[in-house]
Amino acid sequence: MKKNQWYNNQIFPWLLPIVIVILWQVLGQLNLIKSTMLPTPFEVVEAGIRLFQTGELQENVYISTKRAVIGFAIGGAIGFLLGLFNGTVLFFEKLTDTSIQMIRTIPHLALIPLVILWFGIGEGAKIFLVAVGVMFPIYINTFSGIKNVDRKLIEMGKVYGLSKWQLFTNIILPGAMPNILVGIRYALGVTWISLIVAETIGAQGGIGYMATTAREFMQMDVVVLTIVLYAILGKLSDFIAKLCEQRLLKWNPAYRKN
Amino acid sequence: MFGIELQSVGKSFGNNVVLRDINLSISKGSFTAIVGKSGCGKSTLLRVIAGLENVTSGSLAYTDGEAKKSNIRIMFQDDRLLPWKSILKNVAIGGVGMKEAEEALEKVGLDGKKDAWPDELSGGQKQRVALARALASKPDVLLFDEPLGALDALTRMEMQHLIEELWQEQKFTSILVTHDVSEAVHLADRVIVLNEGGIQMDKQIDLPRQRERDEKFTSYEKNILDKIIGG
Known part of the structure; x- marks a missing residue:
């Protein structure tokens, strides 16, 4: 792979999206795309400014982000702890892994009717769905990460007199970290997908709620705006995950900036 | 002894x-x-x-x-350095302080590499670090x-x-x-x-x-x- 090509820089990857947005704007202004079908980028931005001025935008983004963070934290913690126990203690693995693998194959969004009956359409339902969706990818990656830590390094740690806790913090956890981070990145994607579905079906706030109300009033610009908002939030969380990777895996030449 | x-x-x-x-x-x-x-x-x-x-x-x-069993150290066929720890911290893994670790690195002639990552070293250098790690606790x-x-x-x-x-x-x-x-x-x-x-x-x-x-x-x-x- 050649590194010093003209296209290998920060700006080039943005060329395609920019061209598409310009094309979209031009086609919209020429009325080749009707704004009742798809509003132009300017109209979407205008809608964004309008909702920002009324405060609706910030409020709904805040509500959705809060749900995402809480759901991710709960599901992530459960998945991580399960992966940790099952990866290190054979008893727990034998006890729970088969059951978890069975439950995992159910698409978690199939639980929506059940979840609505259990929790109604309150906050609990959304957080529950996000947590369930996040739990499995984090569990599986933590578990396999721990299982795949080089046995020879663990043996070395034992010869060098490390206690169980020291073995865990010095060898097992850092050895499993690349896998855990893969799980986290994947789970972040699942977070937003779960939230979009959950908020569209029933909510009194949040980005999905904005989209549903806008659809009822035929506000196409707001509908498109919500889609863009999800894209931005998704990209932002992936960016944060990437920063974590660069920080935590700086020992790995693949992540080292040079 | x-x-x-x-x-x-x-x-x-x-x-x-x-x-x-x-x-x-x-x-x-x-x-x-x-x-x-x-x-x-x-x-x-x-x-x-x-x-x-x-x-x-x-x-x-x-x-x-x-x-004491803790006074037995092994140098393995492979270096078994922890890739996520700096050279100095790798040497210190056997429960010795940074000062002892630095002294051990000095003995194998690698004190200049103490902040490097293991994968930045050659095979021979890595085994020297492994030797320093084994010796650091004065086994x-x-x-x-x-x-x-x-x-x-x-x-x-x-x-x-x-x-x-x-x-x-x-x-x-x-x-x-x-x-x-x-x-x-x-x-x-x-x-x-x-x-x-x-x-x-x-x-x-x-x-x-x-x-x-x-x-x-x-x-x-x-x-x-x-x-x-x-x-």
Whole structure:
């Protein structure tokens, strides 16, 4: 792979999206795309400014982000702890892994009717769905990460007199970290997908709620705006995950900036 | 410092007998080499001495002074450095402070690399770090499990000198497992030949250090090699 090509820089990857947005704007202004079908980028931005001025935008983004963070934290913690126990203690693995693998194959969004009956359409339902969706990818990656830590390094740690806790913090956890981070990145994607579905079906706030109300009033610009908002939030969380990777895996030449 | 005493030690994995009736007394501060064909049980013997494997029969005891398992260190075939720790922190893994770790790095001539990551070092440098890690806690017993097997000839000679020098300075009880007879004669006071899990030859090497490849050296070498090959 050649590194010093003209296209290998920060700006080039943005060329395609920019061209598409310009094309979209031009086609919209020429009325080749009707704004009742798809509003132009300017109209979407205008809608964004309008909702920002009324405060609706910030409020709904805040509500959705809060749900995402809480759901991710709960599901992530459960998945991580399960992966940790099952990866290190054979008893727990034998006890729970088969059951978890069975439950995992159910698409978690199939639980929506059940979840609505259990929790109604309150906050609990959304957080529950996000947590369930996040739990499995984090569990599986933590578990396999721990299982795949080089046995020879663990043996070395034992010869060098490390206690169980020291073995865990010095060898097992850092050895499993690349896998855990893969799980986290994947789970972040699942977070937003779960939230979009959950908020569209029933909510009194949040980005999905904005989209549903806008659809009822035929506000196409707001509908498109919500889609863009999800894209931005998704990209932002992936960016944060990437920063974590660069920080935590700086020992790995693949992540080292040079 | 302490020595090691093995009395009719046997070790089997299932029906597979790896060591049989090993009687061996290793005095403190000595340098012993264990050689033999691959599969003769030499690595297993080392792992038994290290306490990584339990004996199936017989007994293992530490002699000549206060013995703690924590004072036994192993240098493995591969460096086994933790890729996510800096060189200095790798050396400090055996529970020593940063100061001791730095001193140990200095001894192997790598104090300039203390902030590097392991994958930035060459194979020989990594084994030197592994040696520093083994020595940092001032062990009583240092076990070498073919630590130089993967290195090129020049780096290997350098490492042999370094090991000899540090052993003369610190006098830890050393046991070296190797398939390289010349390396064994170069470093050890005593060479033990293992064959099919039993001791086949136990030879003192009475040569002054640093050893040159002279006539006496090669005659020792030939003698041992003949025993290994001839069976």
